[in-house]
Amino acid sequence: MEHIAKKYFKTCGPSKPDHDYMLPLPDIFPQMMRRIREGGCFAVHGPGRSGKTTLLQSLDREINGNGEFYSMDCNLSCVGWKKTDIETAKSMSTLVTYDVQRSRPATVRALAEQMHWLSKVPPSYRITAIFSFLSENLDRDLIVLIDDMEWLSEYALKALLIQLRIGFNASYDGLCRFPKSIALTGRIDVSLRPTGEQINGHYSVTSDFPTESLRLSDCSLEDIHRLYRQHTCYTGQAFADDAAERSWYWSEGQPWLANAFAAKVTRQILKDDPLQTIDGNHIDQAATMLLSRNDDRFRSFSDRLQLPGYLRVIDAVIAGSNTRPSAVFEEHVQNCLDIALLKVGRYWNSGIRPAHPYCRDVILKTLEYRLYLPRDSVRLLTGFRRGNTLDMSGILSMFQDFWIENASEIESRSFVHVHKRSEITVTKTYLDFPDKKPTPDMYFSESGVVKLTHLLNESFCLLVLTAFLRKLVDMGAEIVGDFAMGSESAIITLSYGQTSYPIVCTIKGRLPKEESIRRLRKHIVRCDSPEGWIVLFDRDPEKTRKDKSSWEIDSDGWNTAFIVGC
Numbered sequence: 235m236e237h238i239a240k241k242y243f244k245t246c247g248p249s250k251p252d253h254d255y256m257l258p259l260p261d262i263f264p265q266m267m268r269r270i271r272e273g274g275c276f277a278v279h280g281p282g283r284s285g286k287t288t289l290l291q292s293l294d295r296e297i298n299g300n301g302e303f304y305s306m307d308c309n310l311s312c313v314g315w316k317k318t319d320i321e322t323a324k325s326m327s328t329l330v331t332y333d334v335q336r337s338r339p340a341t342v343r344a345l346a347e348q349m350h351w352l353s354k355v356p357p358s359y360r361i362t363a364i365f366s367f368l369s370e371n372l373d374r375d376l377i378v379l380i381d382d383m384e385w386l387s388e389y390a391l392k393a394l395l396i397q398l399r400i401g402f403n404a405s406y407d408g409l410c411r412f413p414k415s416i417a418l419t420g421r422i423d424v425s426l427r428p429t430g431e432q433i434n435g436h437y438s439v440t441s442d443f444p445t446e447s448l449r450l451s452d453c454s455l456e457d458i459h460r461l462y463r464q465h466t467c468y469t470g471q472a473f474a475d476d477a478a479e480r481s482w483y484w485s486e487g488q489p490w491l492a493n494a495f496a497a498k499v500t501r502q503i504l505k506d507d508p509l510q511t512i513d514g515n516h517i518d519q520a521a522t523m524l525l526s527r528n529d530d531r532f533r534s535f536s537d538r539l540q541l542p543g544y545l546r547v548i549d550a551v552i553a554g555s556n557t558r559p560s561a562v563f564e565e566h567v568q569n570c571l572d573i574a575l576l577k578v579g580r581y582w583n584s585g586i587r588p589a590h591p592y593c594r595d596v597i598l599k600t601l602e603y604r605l606y607l608p609r610d611s612v613r614l615l616t617g618f619r620r621g622n623t624l625d626m627s628g629i630l631s632m633f634q635d636f637w638i639e640n641a642s643e644i645e646s647r648s649f650v651h652v653h654k655r656s657e658i659t660v661t662k663t664y665l666d667f668p669d670k671k672p673t674p675d676m677y678f679s680e681s682g683v684v685k686l687t688h689l690l691n692e693s694f695c696l697l698v699l700t701a702f703l704r705k706l707v708d709m710g711a712e713i714v715g716d717f718a719m720g721s722e723s724a725i726i727t728l729s730y731g732q733t734s735y736p737i738v739c740t741i742k743g744r745l746p747k748e749e750s751i752r753r754l755r756k757h758i759v760r761c762d763s764p765e766g767w768i769v770l771f772d773r774d775p776e777k778t779r780k781d782k783s784s785w786e787i788d789s790d791g792w793n794t795a796f797i798v799g800c
Contacts, residue, residue, distance in 0.1 A: 240468050243497035245490060248287040255464045257457050257489065259292060260285065262448045266293060269446060270303070270377055270415040275398060277383075279423045280450030281574030281589075282534060283490030286419050289450070290379045293417075298338050303377045303414065306337035306368075311382035313390050320357055322390045327352070327360035334364065345371055362397040362412075366404075369411035376413040383420030391424065422572045423447055452487025455479065461492060462512075469508045471500070476514035484521045486590035488574060495520040525595055535575060535593065536600045544570060545690065548597060551576060551586055552693035552724070591714075601693075602701040604686055606647040608640050622731035624711070630737075630767055630798045631785070633702055637800045638779045644698060648686040695771040695800070696724050696739050703728060723750060725757055734761035742772045742799075751788055751795050758793050765794040772799060 244254040262278070269276045280286050290307055297305035313325045335346040345368055355363045369376050386394065398416060405412035418424050425447045453461075458481050462473040485491035496512075498520035504510045538544045543566035567586070570576040574589040575597075588594035618625040618632070687694050703713055703726070711730040723740040736757040740750055750768050758766040772782035784799030 241464065243465070243493040243500065245494045245497050246283060248291055249285075255461055255493070256288070257285075257453055257461055260289060260450055262450065263289065263293070265448055266417065267296075269448075270297070270417075273414050274446075275402065275416045275418065276446040276448065277424045278417055278419045278448045278450070279421060279572055281488070281572070282421055283488075284450045284452075284574070285489055286421075286450060287381055290381055290417070290419055294338060294379060297377055301374075303375050304339045304342055304372055305377040305379065306333060306339070306342055307379040307381060308333040309381050310390070310394070311385040313386055319389060319393075322387070323357035323360065323393060326390065326394065327357060327364065330361055330364050334368065341372060342368060342376075358393065359397065359400075361394065362401040362404075365401055365413050366410045369405075369413055378413045378416045379419065380416065381419045383418050383424050384422040385420075422569060423449070453489055453492065454487060455482045457487070458482050458492050462496060465496065465500070471508035472511045474511055474513040477512050477517050480514035480517040484517070484590060484592045486577075488590060488592075491590070491592055494524060498523055521592060525592070525599065534573075535596050538570075538573065538575060539597070539600050541566075544575070547576070547586075548601075549690045549693045551588070552597075552690075552696060598697070598700055601686075601690070601697050602704065604648060605697060605701050606644055606649075607698075607701055608643060623733050624706070624728075624730050624735065626728070626735045626737075626767060627796060629703075629706075630769065630796070633699065633769075634783050634785075634798060634800055636702060637698070638783060641698070641779060645685075645687045645694070695741070695773075699739055699769060700726065706730070723753055725753075727757075727761060734763055736761040736763055736766040737769060738766070739769045740771070742770050742774075747797075751797075754795050755790075755793060758795075763793070765796065768795060768797045770797055770799050 241253060241255050244256075249256050266276075266278065278286065278289070294305045294307050297303050308330055310326055310329055312329060313322055331346065331349065331352065334349075335343060337343055348371075349364065349367065352360060352363065365376070365378065383391070401410075401412040404410045455478060458478045459473075462478055462481075466472055481492050481495050484495065495517050499512050499516045500506060502523070503516055503519060504512065539548065547566050547570055567576075571578065571586070575593060576586045577589045578586055588597060618628045690697065700713065703711075706713070706728065711728055714727045714729075722744040723738050726737040726739060728735040728737065736754065738750060738754045738757060745753075750770070754766045754768050758764075774782070779800075782799055784797070786797040786799075788795040788797065
């Protein structure tokens with residue numbers, strides 16, 4: 235008899251307790267309840283699919299269930315970006331009115347029928363009027379939960395915050411009643427969202443509203459174990475210990491990825507067979523399958539990489555430029571952190587890195603796809619295979635020839651379509667022009683096609699190398715490329731069969747030769763390999779590519795380092 239699971243791994247949208255496997259409420263739930271009882275406005279932010287909407291729904295049920303307050307949730311994501319001021323104000327009030335009509339408490343829904351007077355109120359004051367009217371006619375304090383704040387334009391956000399501020403100020407003076415607390419939730423931290431006004435060339439941010447910002451934290455390894463044990467309890471299908479460990483390696487606690495891996499394994503890889511134990515190899519296979527298809531979360535990251543500001547930040551992170559937050563604190567860096575494209579290391583001086591290995595591979599795959607690699611110039615690499623090993627020296631020697639012949643053409647024919655939202659202008663960052671006064675040509679004020687090398691000055695060489703080595707994946711090899719992340723050198727591990735090939739990639743002049751060799755030897759020890767390779771790119775424009783090409787050998791008697799100049 236076929237076993238039918240009662241619950242499922244949810245990969246998108248809010249989760250339901252009686253239908254989906256769910257983790258316990260996050261740590262910030264008690265903080266949100268405390269902030270609600272204190273009153274005022276606060277922000278909650280977290281990356282996509284981190285459980286924000288599920289958290290708000292749980293909070294809504296909790297508030298309406300304990301009888302202390304009334305709660306209603308709103309969603310203003312349909313306000314849009316390209317409307318006039320009056321249209322935006324009318325759209326927001328219309329959406330709030332609709333949310334009142336569908337709110338959970340029947341008492342709140344009944345009041346929606348009495349709001350015929352709303353059309354006589356000026357559009358820029360209607361949200362204040364709606365919330366004041368509800369608060370005046372309810373026997374308990376009202377709590378408002380607003381979701382998807384990241385879709386609001388700078389004008390819409392500013393207009394909303396002004397109306398909320400007016401309402402709170404009036405309630406403090408005793409002129410009217412207003413919701414006791416309002417939660418603003420979205421992917422971006424609203425407290426750091428630019429208002430569109432510039433002071434000394436930089437965006438000002440919203441001040442004194444909201445009063446506190448809370449962030450959804452990632453789940454721990456134990457949380458993933460707990461999530462997978464729920465599936466075992468319902469179906470009897472066991473998860474090996476290394477399954478959760480590999481899931482945490484790929485996701486570093488991102489809930490949607492932990493669910494996506496398990497869903498991919500149970501539904502497609504093992505075909506809903508509860509008799510088969512899920513192990514780490516299944517999770518790795520699921521991660522590869524997710525990377526190979528155009529997942530909507532994949533597209534979300536890819537879309538961000540069509541904005542020049544994001545590409546500048548990614549360029550610095552890949553190449554290993556100074557990426558400490560104190561030096562590059564701009565709205566694009568903060569946005570990369572908020573949407574979990576990047577994350578800060580354990581210590582502030584450790585730089586910024588990809589949020590998790592899956593995100594790292596998405597970034598590399600997206601940027602490599604936009605490179606122009608002449609197919610006729612890339613010979614088949616099967617000739618460098620020696621049974622279960624590879625002739626890595628021969629492969630990198632071939633890359634030298636490929637770089638000499640095609641680098642100029644790749645640079646001239648690699649383009650990217652950059653986009654710009656109508657309310658956001660990409661401004662100068664410290665990463666781009668640290669010592670220059672900004673000029674008009676430094677700004678990307680229009681959407682269009684831009685040379686990829688113009689946006690990726692530092693990381694372009696590394697991307698060409700990883701794209702070239704990606705050809706070996708068809709032969710069964712696996713490439714793991716770690717970004718330089720402030721270290722001025724990128725580490726690449728190429729695995730084929732039971733053998734690992736350590737590679738260090740850097741720009742000439744970034745590190746002393748001895749330091750590059752020292753880092754390679756540490757990587758050689760980790761890979762348990764007798765030899766390793768340093769790919770050294772020379773960016774001197776006065777030298778020809780043939781002059782830059784060189785090959786050196788450095789041996790200490792224990793292992794050998796090959797220095798490949800390009």
